[in-house]
Amino acid sequence: MTGPVLTVRDRGGQRVATLSLGGLARRAGIVGAALVVDLAVLSSAPGTPWWPGIVVLTLALVAAEVPDSQAPLLTLAVAAGWWLAAVPWPAPSPGRVLLVALALLVLHATTAVAAIGPPGRVAEARVVRAAAGRAALVGTGTTGIGALALAADGRVVVPGAVGVALLAVAGLAWAATRPTRQ
Amino acid sequence: MSGWHPTHAHLRAVVAGFGLLVAGLVLGRVDAIVLATPLLLVALAGAQSRPSVVPVLEGPQGALAVHEGEDVVWSATISGLPAGGSVAALHPGQRWLEVEPETGQVVAADDGLATTSIGLRPTRWGWRTLGAPAVTGYDAWAAWRWVADRPQPLRLTVLPSTEQPDTTAPAPHPYGLVGQERAVRLGEGTELAKVRPFEPGDRLRRIHWPTSARTGTLHVTATHADEDAHVVLLLDAVNDVGSSGGLVGERSSMDLAVRAAAVLAEHFLRRGDRVGLRVFGDWRVSFLPSSSGRHQLRRLLNVLSVVEPGTARGEDALAARQGLGAGTLAILLSPLVEPASTQQVAMLTSAGIEVIVVDTLPAELVTGDRGRSPEEQLAWRLRMLQRRLERDRMASLGIPVVTWTGPHSIDKVLRDLARRSATPRLVRR
Structure with a gap:
């Protein structure tokens, strides 16, 4: 993303850090998503300890700095794990479940875009727009599927759901190991 | 990969x-x-969306010659990208090379084709191999990554800048066959010398009709011959004093010397003079024979761009005399830190060679302290005092010493030398 760029250099003229609007927006997206998860958990389970929220925020900060690593996965795992551990089911507000799901999507999508290219790189606006469009598409799908699942909870038991999930895993593994044509 | x-x-x-x-x-x-x-x-x-085709990268290869401060664009085209894919490219920076954008860029692919362009701007003369750029392709979901084999890095010959002086001063000793300099003797030329009586053999188009009509006898115009001068640039590359920040930052003594040599070479070659180069203190480059023309300028700039100061020491001070004769204009570009440079000037002058000394020590080093310890700073101050004495002594012997402050520095000295060259002198052979 283009825009004003502030470059910090040492006395020898070597670049130490680069701050840009795009970089700040990326960091805000990642940390903001983690903050939404924190607030959703704390408001859904008022008696829960608050320190896991600090851990999630810290991991989000690390993920924002090193998006092309396992730090975002750890952030997602800790955030989702905290939700499952702290919030009893059925959740007091189904809307918060959807909110957390969308926050996890934002965290994932933002770190995925941030991991394209070297840190601090200048990205064309249409690359960012296309990624945002795809994330919005997934978000819409998530809202629909999630709303359906939450509405159907306790009424219908889907027969063979485990089998469908395992088949999906197998299908994904097959797709991931297809040989690349040289 | x-x-x-x-x-x-x-x-x-x-x-x-x-x-x-x-x-x-x-x-x-x-x-x-x-x-x-x-x-x-x-x-x-x-x-x-896993891509099934391996993209192909086509980038620039080989060598380029540019002047310092000129912009070069490194551009690569990547084909075979998946729909909605993108490409990230990063060109590594290095000292005296500005890269824009220096943090890399990400461009979108259109119809499987993406072109990435990164601006490069070398800020100091020299010969260098740039780092290999890194190019990476991604699919639309950033789920798959393709890392291109590192393309061949560019080899840049960065020629010194040649900002031209606005000087009209003639070179002091023209004696060749062609050129723009006014020779001492009369001959076929354009500049009027005098009007004299007609002699057998004179061309009819030379008849000066107003004088002939007034005096009643035929008179013709005599002109000075147009000739060239022989200029040799002597570059003292024994030491590079000071640090270089590129074209607009701090300047070392070699920065000043090389850029001054480039400016002077272009100035004299444009006038049709013959220019040669001798470098002291570099093991690779020592001598470029005098010649004229645009090719000689290119040769000179190429040689200047590969000068590595301080790679050869202990050279015979007499070496400067080789190939130089009386009437040659020798321009010594030196920070005058080594006493041997003063010795060379003395030898050249005693051989009847006109010498101009261009002092290329940056002004801030002459007045400032150098060295970390008080002893080093004291030693530098002492050397500067000694250097001032040597400069004064050369000036008292009639050897012009000019502090290089830009292309105009040499103008006054050339005029003085041209005037002085008409007077007879006693020299040792």
Whole structure:
């Protein structure tokens, strides 16, 4: 993303850090998503300890700095794990479940875009727009599927759901190991 | 490396998505499945969009010659990218090379084709091999990454800048056959010398009719011959004093010397003079024979761009005399830190060679302290005092010493030398 760029250099003229609007927006997206998860958990389970929220925020900060690593996965795992551990089911507000799901999507999508290219790189606006469009598409799908699942909870038991999930895993593994044509 | 590989983002979507799905199924919690949904959707979309064609990178190769401060664009085209894909490119920077954008760039692919362009701007003369750029391709979901084989790095010959002086001063000793300088003797030329009586053999077009009509006898115009001068640039590369920040930053003594040599070479060659170069203190370059023309300028600039100061020491001070004769204009570009440079000037002058000394020590080093310890600073101050004495002594012997402050520095000295060259002198042979 283009825009004003502030470059910090040492006395020898070597670049130490680069701050840009795009970089700040990326960091805000990642940390903001983690903050939404924190607030959703704390408001859904008022008696829960608050320190896991600090851990999630810290991991989000690390993920924002090193998006092309396992730090975002750890952030997602800790955030989702905290939700499952702290919030009893059925959740007091189904809307918060959807909110957390969308926050996890934002965290994932933002770190995925941030991991394209070297840190601090200048990205064309249409690359960012296309990624945002795809994330919005997934978000819409998530809202629909999630709303359906939450509405159907306790009424219908889907027969063979485990089998469908395992088949999906197998299908994904097959797709991931297809040989690349040289 | 070739082929597409899954990114951390794809692995994250797969692991977290299916992990939450399994947890939800095992624990019987629908909220876990809802949390897994976006990640699963992204994972499935990423798996589906796995590219099957390996992209091809076409980038510039080989060598380029540019002047310092000129912009060069490194551009590469990547074909065979998946729809909606993108390319990230990063050109490594190095000292005296500005890269824009220096943090790399990400461009979108149109119809499987992406072009990335990165601006490069060398800020100091020299010969250098740039770093190999890194180019990486991504699919639309940033789930798959292709890392291109490192393209061949560019080799740059950065020629010194040649800002031209606005000088009309003639060179002091023209004696060749062609050129723009006014010779001492009369001959075929354009500049009027005198009007004299007609002699057998004179061309009719030389008849000066007004004088002939007034005096009643035929008179003709006599002109000075147009001739060239022989200029030799003597570059003292024994020491590079000071640090170089490139074209607009701090300047070392070699920066000043090389740029001054380039400016002077272009100035004299444009006038039709013959210019040669002798470098002291560099093991690779020592001598470029005098010649004229544009090719000689290119040769000179090439030689100047590969000068590595301080790579050869202990050279015979008499070497400067080789190939130089009386009437040659020798321009010594030196920071005058080595006493041997003063010795060379004395020898050249005693051989009847006109010498101009161009002092290339940056002004801030003459007045400032150099060295970390008080002893080093004291030693530098002492050397500067000694250097001032040597400069004064040369000036008292009639050897012009000019502090290089830009292309105009040499103008006054050339005029003085041209005037002085008409007077007879006693020299030792």
